[in-house]
Amino acid sequence: MFAYYLDLALRSLKRNKLLTALMIVAIGFGVAASMITYSVFRAVSGNPIPDKSAQLFTPQIDSWGPQQSFNGDGEPPQALDYTDAMALMHAHAAKRQTLIYPVQMTVMPGGDRSLPINAYGIAAYGDFFPMFEVPFQYGRGWSGTEDQARAAVVVLSEAFNRKLFGGADSLGHEVNLGGHTYRVVGVIRHWNPQPRFYALFGGSDFGQPADFYMPFTRALDLHIGTAGNNSCRGKQTARGWDDYLQSNCVWINPWVELDTPAEVARYRNFLEGYAVEQQRAGRFNWPPNVRLRDVTQWLAYMHVVPPESRIALMVSLGFFVICLVNTVGLLLAKFMRRAGEIGVRRALGASRREIYFQFLIEAATVGLAGGLLGLLLTAVGVSGVGLLFEPQIARLAHVDLSLIALTLGVAIAATVIAAFYPTWRAAHVQPAWHLRTN
Amino acid sequence: MAKRSLAALLENKVRPKNSMMELQPILSTLRRHKVILWLLMLEIALICAIVCNGVFLVAQRMQHMNMPSGIAEHELVQIQQAPIAPPPDRYARAREDLATLRQIPGVLAVGMSNQVPFGGSSSNGNVMLSPTQPHQTLSAAEYFGENLVQTLGLHLVAGRALRPDEYVDADVVIKALADGSDKGFPMPMLVSQALATRLWPQQNPLGKLVWLTPKASFRVVGVVATLARANAYRTATAQYSMIIPLHMGADKDQSYLLRTRPQDRQRVLAAAVAALRRIDPARVITHTRTYDQIRSDYFRDDHAMAGILVSVIAAVLLVTGLGIVGLASFWVAQRRKQIGIRRALGATRADILHYFQTENFLIVTFGIVLGMVLAYGLSLWLMAHYELPRLPLSYLPIGAIALWLIGQIAVLGPALRASHVPPVVATRSV
Numbered sequence: 045m046f047a048y049y050l051d052l053a054l055r056s057l058k059r060n061k062l063l064t065a066l067m068i069v070a071i072g073f074g075v076a077a078s079m080i081t082y083s084v085f086r087a088v089s090g091n092p093i094p095d096k097s098a099q100l101f102t103p104q105i106d107s108w109g110p111q112q113s114f115n116g117d118g119e120p121p122q123a124l125d126y127t128d129a130m131a132l133m134h135a136h137a138a139k140r141q142t143l144i145y146p147v148q149m150t151v152m153p154g155g156d157r158s159l160p161i162n163a164y165g166i167a168a169y170g171d172f173f174p175m176f177e178v179p180f181q182y183g184r185g186w187s188g189t190e191d192q193a194r195a196a197v198v199v200l201s202e203a204f205n206r207k208l209f210g211g212a213d214s215l216g217h218e219v220n221l222g223g224h225t226y227r228v229v230g231v232i233r234h235w236n237p238q239p240r241f242y243a244l245f246g247g248s249d250f251g252q253p254a255d256f257y258m259p260f261t262r263a264l265d266l267h268i269g270t271a272g273n274n275s276c277r278g279k280q281t282a283r284g285w286d287d288y289l290q291s292n293c294v295w296i297n298p299w300v301e302l303d304t305p306a307e308v309a310r311y312r313n314f315l316e317g318y319a320v321e322q323q324r325a326g327r328f329n330w331p332p333n334v335r336l337r338d339v340t341q342w343l344a345y346m347h348v349v350p351p352e353s354r355i356a357l358m359v360s361l362g363f364f365v366i367c368l369v370n371t372v373g374l375l376l377a378k379f380m381r382r383a384g385e386i387g388v389r390r391a392l393g394a395s396r397r398e399i400y401f402q403f404l405i406e407a408a409t410v411g412l413a414g415g416l417l418g419l420l421l422t423a424v425g426v427s428g429v430g431l432l433f434e435p436q437i438a439r440l441a442h443v444d445l446s447l448i449a450l451t452l453g454v455a456i457a458a459t460v461i462a463a464f465y466p467t468w469r470a471a472h473v474q475p476a477w478h479l480r481t482n
Numbered sequence: 483m484a485k486r487s488l489a490a491l492l493e494n495k496v497r498p499k500n501s502m503m504e505l506q507p508i509l510s511t512l513r514r515h516k517v518i519l520w521l522l523m524l525e526i527a528l529i530c531a532i533v534c535n536g537v538f539l540v541a542q543r544m545q546h547m548n549m550p551s552g553i554a555e556h557e558l559v560q561i562q563q564a565p566i567a568p569p570p571d572r573y574a575r576a577r578e579d580l581a582t583l584r585q586i587p588g589v590l591a592v593g594m595s596n597q598v599p600f601g602g603s604s605s606n607g608n609v610m611l612s613p614t615q616p617h618q619t620l621s622a623a624e625y626f627g628e629n630l631v632q633t634l635g636l637h638l639v640a641g642r643a644l645r646p647d648e649y650v651d652a653d654v655v656i657k658a659l660a661d662g663s664d665k666g667f668p669m670p671m672l673v674s675q676a677l678a679t680r681l682w683p684q685q686n687p688l689g690k691l692v693w694l695t696p697k698a699s700f701r702v703v704g705v706v707a708t709l710a711r712a713n714a715y716r717t718a719t720a721q722y723s724m725i726i727p728l729h730m731g732a733d734k735d736q737s738y739l740l741r742t743r744p745q746d747r748q749r750v751l752a753a754a755v756a757a758l759r760r761i762d763p764a765r766v767i768t769h770t771r772t773y774d775q776i777r778s779d780y781f782r783d784d785h786a787m788a789g790i791l792v793s794v795i796a797a798v799l800l801v802t803g804l805g806i807v808g809l810a811s812f813w814v815a816q817r818r819k820q821i822g823i824r825r826a827l828g829a830t831r832a833d834i835l836h837y838f839q840t841e842n843f844l845i846v847t848f849g850i851v852l853g854m855v856l857a858y859g860l861s862l863w864l865m866a867h868y869e870l871p872r873l874p875l876s877y878l879p880i881g882a883i884a885l886w887l888i889g890q891i892a893v894l895g896p897a898l899r900a901s902h903v904p905p906v907v908a909t910r911s912v
Contacts, residue, residue, distance in 0.1 A: 066808045073797045081790060111617060148734065150564060150766050162564055162766045287660070351868050352787040355539065356794075362532045363794050366525055370805035373521040377812030465517075 046405070053406035060378065064410065067374050067459075071414025074367030075455045076421030077360040083426050083447055085357045089349045092237035096177065097339035101300050101308070103132060103315055106333035107292055112277045120333050121275065122346070123245040123294040127327075128318075133169070137314040138300035139307070142169040143260050144243050145296050148271035151208070152220035163204065163221070163255040164271065166243065167263035173199070173230075175301050176242060181205075183215045183230035186259060194261040198226035204255040205231045219256075224266060226258065239348045241339050243297050245273050270295040312336050368462045375410075375466040379403055383473050390475035403467040404460055411459030415452040422451055508841045522809065523849040526885060529802055530853025531860050534881040536795045538861075538873050543788040547781045549720060551599035552674070552708030554635030556744045557590070558773035559751045560598060563758065564734040564766045572731030573651055575762075580628060582761060583738060586753045588746040593633030593739045596626045596730055597712040598773070600780035603735075604712035607724065610693040611681065622677055622722035623711040624694075626652070626730050631672070631706065633741050639675060641688045641704030649727040659697055668699040669726065674709045676721035678702070692724075700726065734768070747772050799888060806892035810838065814900040821900055822907030831901040838897035839890060846889040850882045857881070 057064040091097050105128045106113075106120035113119055124132070129143050147165045172178070173185030182205075186197050198219055205214055205228075218225045236253035267285045276293040302308045312334075319332030337345055379386075386399060426443050512519050569575040576594060583592045596605050605626070608618035630636065631643045648670050658665050668691055678687035690702045706725070714720035730736050738758075742750045751770050758765065778785070814821070821834055861873035 062811065063808050066804050070801045070805060073801055077794050077797060148564065160764055160766050162768050350783060352783050355864075355868060356787060356790045359532060359536055359539075359791060359794055362528065363798050366528045366532065366798055367801055369521055369525045369528065370801060373518060373525070373805060374808050374812075376518065376521070377809055381812065381815070469517075 045401075049402045049405040050409065052402060053409045056378075056382070056406055057409065060381075063374055063378050067371050067378075067410050068413045068417055070367040070370045070374075071411060071455055071459055072417030072421060074364035075415060075418035075451055075458070076425060078357075078364045078454070079418065079422040079447060079451050080425035081353070081357040081360040082450075083422075083443070085349075085353045088239070088353050090238065091340065092239055092241050092343075093176065093339060096175075096301075099301055099303055100175065100339050101302055101311070101336050102342050103298055103300060103311075104335040104337070105315065105319060106330065107294070107328070108277045109328070109330045110333065118333070120335055121294040123273070123275070124296045124298050125292050125294045126289040126296065129296040129298055131318065132298055132300075135314065135318070137311055138302055140171040140175045140301040141299065142172045142175060143296050143298050144168045144172065145260075145263075145270045146243055146254070146272040147258070147263055147268050149222040149256075149268070152223065161207075164252075165221075165256040165258055166254040167258050167260045167268065169260050171301075172242075172257065173232075175299060176237070178235050179233040181231045181233045182213045183228070185230055185257075191259055191261055194265050195259060196224065196226045196262055197229045197259065199230040199232060199257040200228060201232055201253050201255055202234050203253070221256070221258070222266070222268070232257075239343060241343055241348075242299060243272065244342070244346050244348065245295070245297050264289075308336065364458070368458055371410075371459060371462045372465060375407060375463050376469065379466045379470040382470070386470055386473040387475040387477070390473065396471040399471040400467055403470050404463055407459050407463030407467070408456050411456035412452070414459060415455030418455055419448060419451050422447070505840070505844075508837065508844060512841070512844070518809065518813075519845060519848075522806070522845050523852060525802060525805065526846055526849025526889075527853035527856050529798055530850055530881055530885060531856035533795055533798060533884070534853075534857040534877045535860050535864065535873060536791050536798075537881075538877055539870070540788050540791050540795075542870065543784045543791075546717065547784050547788070549600075549710060549714060549717070550708050551710045551777070552634075552636060552706065552721075553599060553773070554741060555773050555777060557635065557741050557747075558598075558633075559740050559742065559747050559754070560601075560737050560769065560771055560773065560776065561740070561751070561754055561758065561767060562734075562737040562769040563732070564768050569732060569762075572733055573729055575732040576628075576729070576736070578761060579732060579738065579758060582757050583740060583754055586740075586750060586757060588742050588750050589740050589754075590743070591629065591633040591741040593629040593741075594627040594730065594736055595630060595634075595739055596736055597623065598634075598737070598739070598776060599710035599712060600714060600777050601712040602780060606711075606713075607694045609677075609681070609724075611691075613693045613696045613699065615693075620680065620719070620722060622673075622719075622724050623709075625709070625723060625725045626728040627736065628729065630725055633739050634709075635741065636709060637707040638672075639705050639707045640686075641672075641702070643704060644670060644672060644725065644727045649729050652728045652730050655698075655728060659695065662697065664697045664699070667697065668701040670703040671700040671727070672704045672706055672725040673702050674721050674723040675705055675707050677723060678705050680722065700724070737769075799884075803888050803892045806842070806889060807895060810842070810893045810896035811899070814838070814896045814903075817900075818903055818907055821903040822905055822909075825903065825905035826908040834901040834903070835897050838893055838900055842889045842893040842897075843886065846885055850885055853881075853885075854878050 093100065103124075104120040104122070105124060107125050107128055108121055110118050113121075124143075133141060133143060145167050147167050149163055149165060150160045151163050152160055166172070170186040170188055170191050173180075178185070181202055183199075185199055186195060190197055198221070200208065200214065200219070202211075205211060208214070208219060209217065214228045214231060217228050219228060220226075234253070240251060269288075272295065274293055274295040276291060300311065302311055315334040315336060316332050319328065319334050322328045323330070323332065343349070389399065390396075423443055580592050580594060583589060597603065605624050606621045607624040609620050609622050611619050628649070631638065650666060650669070655666065655669075671692075673681075673687060681687070681692070682690055687702045687705055691699050692702070693699050706723075708721060709723040709725070710720055711723055738754070740750055740754060751772070755767055755770055758767065824834065825831075857873065857878065861870075864870045865872055
């Protein structure tokens with residue numbers, strides 16, 4: 045029966061090519077516009093670390109006071125100053141914890157390279173690697189002992205290892221960064237969660253992975269300043285590195301791992317307690333103002349998803365709705381024109397159910413054709429996204445199996461839904477009436 | 483004879499009514515096709531809402547993208563570098579680099595800056611109008627560096643430019659401030675017209691003082707017409723800028739700016755990089771770009787947004803136009819017999835044509851009325867969620883005219899076909 049209805053549908057669609065083409069174009073355009081903008085939206089709003097986003101938290105402590113808040117909204121600064129950051133590390137109130145800041149260094153000539161190259165890195169504590177589930181190709185990260193020892197070790201990214209060592213196992217080799225040598229202890233496999241939630245304060249939200257990772261303690265010893273944001277309040281008195289560390293300038297991204305709600309509550313208490321202590325000691329002249337946001341909350345708070353992508357998605361969805369309304373009208377026209385034919389079928393014994401079935405199959409055929417056109421347009425559109433959006437974002441938007449399935453699924457489902465009313469009308473054609481007039 | 487006069491009588495009876503009274507039969511027909519009518523109206527209303535707001539969003543983006551920078555955009559190139567290790571004397575290194583760059587043929591002016599308009603990475607200061615003020619008055623961009631007015635091609639509207647002898651090494655100022663001394667202050671500074679107007683409305687800004695910290699005071703000696711910030715998030719504050727005579731020395735946060743004729747830019751850029759490498763072969767040049775690239779990078783997302791919106795709006799209008807063609811064709815085909823009867827009763831081809839045109843006009847008008855309400859509602863919702871201004875009312879009549887036009891163009895073909903239905907159809911049974 046299905047094959048027969050399919051055959052009927054194809055015959056019917058062939059009979060009025062203009063109407064059929066109009067419906068297919070409308071659905072194709074509508075679904076393509078929605079899918080192109082959705083692929084961009086999906087790329088920028090995805091969860092960068094889905095299986096751990098609820099266990100990773102970034103603590104915020106108000107070291108500036110409510111009068112000096114970033115946007116005048118009473119929120120604590122978006123990063124920590126050195127004093128608070130070190131206090132959190134020393135208290136060790138979480139299972140795992142790290143401080144992060146981006147660095148920019150020059151890799152000195154070596155091997156067959158005659159020119160120095162510029163490299164971007166991350167200075168962090170060793171917990172960084174297990175916390176963020178960084179996959180290793182060779183070796184491992186560094187341990188807490190090496191953090192303590194302020195060891196001159198480095199972990200390279202896969203791409204950077206290829207650049208420096210041709211992709212070979214480089215463990216134990218030395219790299220000269222900014223005039224100091226570091227021993228390679230690990231090479232990580234491609235790892236670049238987007239957005240780069242772990243270091244939002246300082247650097248682009250969407251970007252290339254870091255070239256190398258080095259111990260935070262070692263970077264401090266060498267007086268390496270942040271390559272990211274640095275924000276200060278009030279009188280600037282920093283004369284040298286030590287003064288800078290004691291200042292209220294914020295530049296450090298802190299992260300802690302807390303596995304259970306109880307641990308989260310305990311850590312929240314600890315933060316409150318720390319702020320109270322600072323107030324009592326006279327360092328803060330305001331009541332405790334702390335935050336503990338997990339990855340999802342942090343991305344939302346930092347407005348990482350560009351509003352453009354959301355508005356574009358909504359406009360496209362609106363367009364899709366218009367296309368569907370259009371399709372309802374055209375299907376109605378198409379089905380009602382065949383009232384006579386329906387009358388004959390009904391008179392010959394076809395039940396309403398069968399009429400429903402026949403016309404919904406016809407609609408689904410139109411939806412499939414529209415979906416295929418939409419898929420073609422989506423593929424063209426997504427490859428054109430690079431012409432429009434930042435290359436960092438464009439790289440993320442791509443056609444994959446789930447997008448293909450979604451495009452076809454949405455097109456067919458939407459068309460079938462749009463066909464409900466026209467089909468209902470078709471099924472309620474009075475056979476006697478139509479037979480008589482003929 | 484009798485037959486003829488009957489026809490004439492009929493014609494006379496129908497004729498005078500045509501021009502004015504045709505609305506009545508159209509409305510009663512529409513009442514009998516409520517569903518199609520509502521679908522078309524709903525479609526027109528949605529289009530009205532989306533297209534009015536969409537065009538407005540595009541206009542907003544265009545306005546944002548065309549934000550003036552105040553500088554000679556097509557004549558500038560930028561070079562950014564990262565020294566491997568800080569040079570022994572970064573001020574001397576900067577002087578040497580600048581002197582070398584000045585020698586390159588085709589270079590009209592050479593400068594150095596900690597930021598450029600729309601460059602992204604910014605440096606801002608908290609401006610106060612008195613040293614004891616508890617909170618800042620506002621935040622404004624701090625431009626430090628060499629020879630900025632001439633290199634950037636800024637337009638001075640009052641006062642004078644900064645003199646070379648007014649420049650001070652940044653370290654000297656930082657040390658003085660750290661020691662709590664106000665020696666050397668107030669320093670001279672330039673401000674943008676927008677900042678001057680905001681701080682001292684209706685007053686002469688020349689000679690006025692501002693404080694960036696309780697000790698660091700600055701006296702306005704000149705006003706430039708326009709100088710945009712590096713991070714122009716909000717249109718209202720995008721033009722608040724100050725230029726302060728500080729030597730910053732060569733380091734990774736500073737960039738060299740070269741002004742040249744537009745056609746020489748690539749050649750000058752290549753020559754400049756080569757010249758800098760000759761001075762210090764081990765230095766790393768991190769960025770070289772023309773100012774046009776800087777601007778287009780900064781506004782890329784706005785460009786993307788405008789591009790997507792324009793294509794969606796074009797697609798909406800196309801799909802709708804085609805949809806109206808389809809429905810009108812269906813409608814004409816369904817009513818062939820009625821059209822034949824009307825023709826037989828004396829209606830002219832023009833009458834039939836006008837009938838369908840009027841019908842379309844009525845439906846589109848109903849849709850527009852509903853659409854205006856929707857458009858306005860959507861605008862209010864966008865305002866609440868995305869810091870967008872209210873949709874100007876002038877967009878509504880423009881949107882209405884556009885929809886009427888599209889409706890009329892789309893219905894023309896089917897209506898013409900209808901007008902060619904011969905009266906003889908009336909005598910056939912389907």
